[in-house]
Amino acid sequence: MFNVEKIRKDFPILNRKVNGKPLIYFDNAATSQKPQVVIDSIVDYYSNYNANIHRGVHTLSQEATNAFEEARVKIQKHFNAAKSHEIILTSGTTHGINLVATGFSSFLKKGDEIIVSALEHHSNIVPWQMLCERTGATLKVIPISLKGELILEEFEELLSSKTKLVFVNHVSNTLGTINPIKKIIDKVHKVGAAILIDGAQATPHIKPDMQKLDCDFYVCSAHKLCGPTGIGMLYGKEKWLNKLPPYQGGGEMIREVTFEKTTYADLPYKFEAGTPNISGGIAFGVALDYLNNIGFDNIANYEKELLEYATKKLLEIEGLKIYGTSKNKASVISFNIDGIHPYDIGAIIDKLGIAVRTGHHCTQPIMDFYKIPGTIRASFSFYNTKKEIDLFIEAVIRVKNMLL
Numbered sequence: 001m002f003n004v005e006k007i008r009k010d011f012p013i014l015n016r017k018v019n020g021k022p023l024i025y026f027d028n029a030a031t032s033q034k035p036q037v038v039i040d041s042i043v044d045y046y047s048n049y050n051a052n053i054h055r056g057v058h059t060l061s062q063e064a065t066n067a068f069e070e071a072r073v074k075i076q077k078h079f080n081a082a083k084s085h086e087i088i089l090t091s092g093t094t095h096g097i098n099l100v101a102t103g104f105s106s107f108l109k110k111g112d113e114i115i116v117s118a119l120e121h122h123s124n125i126v127p128w129q130m131l132c133e134r135t136g137a138t139l140k141v142i143p144i145s146l147k148g149e150l151i152l153e154e155f156e157e158l159l160s161s162k163t164k165l166v167f168v169n170h171v172s173n174t175l176g177t178i179n180p181i182k183k184i185i186d187k188v189h190k191v192g193a194a195i196l197i198d199g200a201q202a203t204p205h206i207k208p209d210m211q212k213l214d215c216d217f218y219v220c221s222a223h224k225l226c227g228p229t230g231i232g233m234l235y236g237k238e239k240w241l242n243k244l245p246p247y248q249g250g251g252e253m254i255r256e257v258t259f260e261k262t263t264y265a266d267l268p269y270k271f272e273a274g275t276p277n278i279s280g281g282i283a284f285g286v287a288l289d290y291l292n293n294i295g296f297d298n299i300a301n302y303e304k305e306l307l308e309y310a311t312k313k314l315l316e317i318e319g320l321k322i323y324g325t326s327k328n329k330a331s332v333i334s335f336n337i338d339g340i341h342p343y344d345i346g347a348i349i350d351k352l353g354i355a356v357r358t359g360h361h362c363t364q365p366i367m368d369f370y371k372i373p374g375t376i377r378a379s380f381s382f383y384n385t386k387k388e389i390d391l392f393i394e395a396v397i398r399v400k401n402m403l404l
């Protein structure tokens with residue numbers, strides 16, 4: 001059974017006070033907090049078996065290599081990838097997207113088209129714009145409705161034999177919209193293009209199945225799903241990873257180096273130049289174990305309860321508007337109150353120990369679409385409670401009465 005009070009005991013940071021008040025952490029869409037088991041796994045690695053991997057014959061190196069490669073298999077199983085070498089350990093979502101975008105430089109030419117959605121994080125926009133600059137390809141944009149949903153009819157209009165690559169997020173970090181990615185993937189494959197899914201915001205809430213989805217690439221960051229910063233996953237279908245050139249050159253990614261010619265290592269090492277974030281990879285695996293022990297169905301159900309509860313309470317506040325009203329939403333709420341700058345609300349409720357994000361959330365095109373400078377974003381995790389939401393609502397009402 002899902003017991004939030006028991007779960008909260010796993011997160012040491014939830015005991016701390018901020019400005020004399022118990023911390024209420026509603027900035028989970030920026031990064032999640034870490035359970036003790038994840039923290040312990042990092043301390044354990046550095047205390048007991050720190051060594052470089054894939055290089056030494058000595059015991060520590062073998063222990064570290066085994067732990068890192070076991071983590072890769074855990075990640076593979078979690079995402080149901082067909083093969084463990086389809087899992088590339090990156091430094092995070094941004095790294096994974098840049099790896100693919102750079103690799104596609106050699107495949108695209110003038111006249112080709114790539115398609116992005118209007119819902120994307122800057123991480124899933126800028127690398128593709130850079131790709132267009134390098135290759136002369138054209139960037140097209142899937143528009144969104146006022147609810148914050150992709151307009152799929154218009155997407156179909158954009159698709160053609162010129163389309164080479166499409167990249168959309170699974171869940172919007174600003175509006176919370178859960179995109180119908182299976183439908184999108186199938187449409188993209190019909191025109192023979194490839195698709196990359198940015199799963200940074202989905203993976204804390206949903207367990208996506210790579211083989212069922214049949215996407216070509218899927219990226220995420222461990223730090224948003226209870227793991228550490230500086231580690232993430234790029235899933236790529238084997239045929240694509242074999243086609244893509246290496247992203248960085250260096251140690252670990254080679255088979256043989258001479259000054260005449262260097263040959264590259266097999267997957268996944270071809271894309272893992274240099275000493276990786278070893279403790280991070282191991283802790284990523286531990287974070288997935290932790291979440292799977294709680295169960296993604298339990299997490300989704302509980303977070304939905306929090307989302308519905310908070311939405312209802314917020315909408316009772318006069319002059320408050322929520323951006324992103326899709327029926328299919330993750331536990332992210334972006335809102336504004338008439339006549340108040342989002343920053344003011346964020347700064348004042350911080351004095352009450354409440355952490356929310358204010359601003360454009362790395363999605364300026366969404367702000368332009370709604371013609372607003374930014375929003376206040378409250379994003380909930382499975383370790384948050386309705387009691388915390390009550391305190392947050394009280395605080396927002398207090399600020400409103402103070403400023404208006």
Ligand SMILES: *Cc1c(COP(=O)(O)O)cnc(C)c1O
Binds near residue numbers: 121169171172198
């Ligand atoms: C957080 C986030 C990113 C960027 O992730 P990094 O860990 O900063 O690389 C990209 N896309 C979405 C949807 C995100 O939420």
